[in-house]
Amino acid sequence: MAPGRWPRLPRVLLFAALLGPATAFFSSAGEPRSSVRVLCGSNWSLVLQGQWMLEFYAPWCPACQQIESTWESFAKESEHLGITVGKVDVTQEPGLSGRFFVTTLPTIYHANDGVFRRYRGSRTLEDLQGYILERKWEAVEPVAGWKSPSSIMMHGMAGLFHFSGWIRQIHNYLTGTLGVHVWVSYAIFILATLLIGLFLGLILVLISDCLCPTSSKHEAETPEEAVPKGSEEGTEPEEPTELPVDDAEETAEGKDLSEGEDAANSSAEDSEEDLALGKESGEEETEELSEQPLAESETESSVRQRRSQVAEREL
Numbered sequence: 461m462a463p464g465r466w467p468r469l470p471r472v473l474l475f476a477a478l479l480g481p482a483t484a485f486f487s488s489a490g491e492p493r494s495s496v497r498v499l500c501g502s503n504w505s506l507v508l509q510g511q512w513m514l515e516f517y518a519p520w521c522p523a524c525q526q527i528e529s530t531w532e533s534f535a536k537e538s539e540h541l542g543i544t545v546g547k548v549d550v551t552q553e554p555g556l557s558g559r560f561f562v563t564t565l566p567t568i569y570h571a572n573d574g575v576f577r578r579y580r581g582s583r584t585l586e587d588l589q590g591y592i593l594e595r596k597w598e599a600v601e602p603v604a605g606w607k608s609p610s611s612i613m614m615h616g617m618a619g620l621f622h623f624s625g626w627i628r629q630i631h632n633y634l635t636g637t638l639g640v641h642v643w644v645s646y647a648i649f650i651l652a653t654l655l656i657g658l659f660l661g662l663i664l665v666l667i668s669d670c671l672c673p674t675s676s677k678h679e680a681e682t683p684e685e686a687v688p689k690g691s692e693e694g695t696e697p698e699e700p701t702e703l704p705v706d707d708a709e710e711t712a713e714g715k716d717l718s719e720g721e722d723a724a725n726s727s728a729e730d731s732e733e734d735l736a737l738g739k740e741s742g743e744e745e746t747e748e749l750s751e752q753p754l755a756e757s758e759t760e761s762s763v764r765q766r767r768s769q770v771a772e773r774e775l
Contacts, residue, residue, distance in 0.1 A: 495535035497546040501555050501622075504548075508610060511543045512571040513579070513588070516557060518550050521565045527583045534588050541592045558621025559609045574610060576603045 499506070499514070507514060515531055517524035535545035550557040550565070560569060560576075568579040570591070577600045581587050591597060606613050627649070634640040634648070 494532065495538060495545065496532060497535075497544055499546045499548050499556070500553055504556055504559070504609075506544075507546065507571045508574040510573070511592075512569075513538075513543055513545050513592070514569045514571060515545075515547045516550055516560065516562045516565065516567040516569075517547060518565050520551075524566045527566060530583060530585050530588070533585050537589060541589065543592055554625035555618040555622035559614045559618035561607065561614070561617065570597045570600075572597070574608075576608060577601070578603065 497506075506512075513534070515524075515527075517528075519525075531545070531547065538545045548556050550562060560567070566583075568583075570577045570579050577597050579591065579597075579600075581591060581596075605611060608614065631645050631649070634645045635642055640648075
């Protein structure tokens with residue numbers, strides 16, 4: 461090894477140590493620093509304070525790429541306008557896109573102390589600045605309370621969109637990394653959905669049984685379990701009372717008298733019915749005699765005899 465090489469090594473290391481920060485400083489100074497505030501799921505609540513203009517975009521969206529430079533210029537003028545300009549990448553933050561219910565790209569929202577309004581104007585720099593300077597946002601109807609990003613419903617929507625993004629990542633991992641066929645991945649998700657549904661249904665049934673237990677409709681009662689009704693209500697069963705001898709005789713005589721009266725009444729009713737039947741039969745016979753033509757051989761005496769017989773029957 462040459463004797464003059466060792467002293468040169470510390471000089472080279474010192475030069476490299478000084479050159480590294482210098483190149484990093486010049487490279488960072490050469491690139492323009494973005495004035496747009498990037499929001500994610502952890503710091504999105506910043507838009508609830510102050511005045512904001514927020515853009516939802518995707519890197520693959522052509523319309524989003526067209527207004528990228530305009531949005532950067534608008535963010536540079538944000539200090540003079542008294543607002544904060546932000547953006548959200550929906551491909552990286554599906555939960556925020558669900559919270560704001562983003563269905564088209566790009567989507568721009570104006571926020572003023574937690575009150576959100578959808579911007580539907582032109583996307584030129586002049587129109588964006590005029591929207592803030594002329595306070596045109598005051599004429600726009602704000603988003604309904606139940607659709608506000610801070611509402612409970614939008615919290616659930618954010619969780620749903622975040623869950624869908626997680627499923628998409630699993631699908632990409634199965635098909636891309638593991639090389640599983642697409643239809644096999646679909647079948648796995650379908651089977652998992654069915655199993656989860658069955659498991660949740662079983663849990664709901666168990667919870668309902670614990671909260672509202674059902675008793676059997678037909679319970680078999682044994683002779684030992686059968687209890688008199690009086691004892692269940694707390695009262696003692698009544699014992700048969702014994703009457704004195706005099707009272708028993710009086711009750712027996714009263715029964716005999718009542719039975720005799722009943723028999724007399726029944727016989728009187730029978731006699732009245734017989735008289736009524738006799739009258740009816742006599743009237744029928746008189747009607748028959750009046751209706752039937754008299755024969756030439758019958759005399760008036762025979763007719764009088766019949767009528768007298770009918771009168772006797774009536775009596």
